[in-house]
Amino acid sequence: MRKLLCLLAAVSLIFGVACGGGEEEVEPAANEEAAEEDTGDEHSGAGAGTELEFVGTEFAFAGPASAPAAELTITFTNNGEQPHEMATLPLKEGAPKVEELAKLPEKELQKYAAGPFGGTEGPVKPGESKTFEVDTTQAGSVAFVCFVRDPKTKKPHVELGMLGSFVVES
Numbered sequence: 001m002r003k004l005l006c007l008l009a010a011v012s013l014i015f016g017v018a019c020g021g022g023e024e025e026v027e028p029a030a031n032e033e034a035a036e037e038d039t040g041d042e043h044s045g046a047g048a049g050t051e052l053e054f055v056g057t058e059f060a061f062a063g064p065a066s067a068p069a070a071e072l073t074i075t076f077t078n079n080g081e082q083p084h085e086m087a088t089l090p091l092k093e094g095a096p097k098v099e100e101l102a103k104l105p106e107k108e109l110q111k112y113a114a115g116p117f118g119g120t121e122g123p124v125k126p127g128e129s130k131t132f133e134v135d136t137t138q139a140g141s142v143a144f145v146c147f148v149r150d151p152k153t154k155k156p157h158v159e160l161g162m163l164g165s166f167v168v169e170s
């Protein structure tokens with residue numbers, strides 16, 4: 001009899017803890033979501049929600065020449081026949097042109113960086129798109145290149161002219 005009571009107590013204890021724990025978990029989670037939504041709204045109020053479209057072909061980028069200083073959302077579409085990527089690097093004010101930068105070793109590049117490398121982080125197949133974010137709040141411009149190798153010339157696309165940049169308006 002005592003064993004049974006103990007067992008019942010134990011069961012109700014487990015149940016009680018499980019139920020209580022479950023309820024407790026629901027509320028903070030809901031609060032967190034609300035908090036995240038709030039900060040999201042503040043961000044969009046500060047000039048975010050800026051969306052840019054870039055297109056890649058053999059061997060060039062097409063897209064806007066300037067953008068605001070903000071958390072940009074960029075969609076890169078591959079309208080070419082080969083895979084293409086858009087590797088981005090935010091640059092400090094007064095950085096050399098992307099044509100010059102493309103020749104520099106990565107260590108040298110870091111001197112002019114106003115943010116981390118980003119972009120599609122890999123090739124995008126022909127006909128497909130990829131969306132990513134670039135923070136331009138500290139940048140004077142953003143350089144972008146494609147390092148995918150051309151099967152004919154064996155050269156990376158950047159060496160065939162697939163590079164560009166846009167200015168960040170302050």
Ligand SMILES: [Cu+2]
Pocket residue numbers: 056059083084085146147148157162
């Ligand atoms: Cu390419």
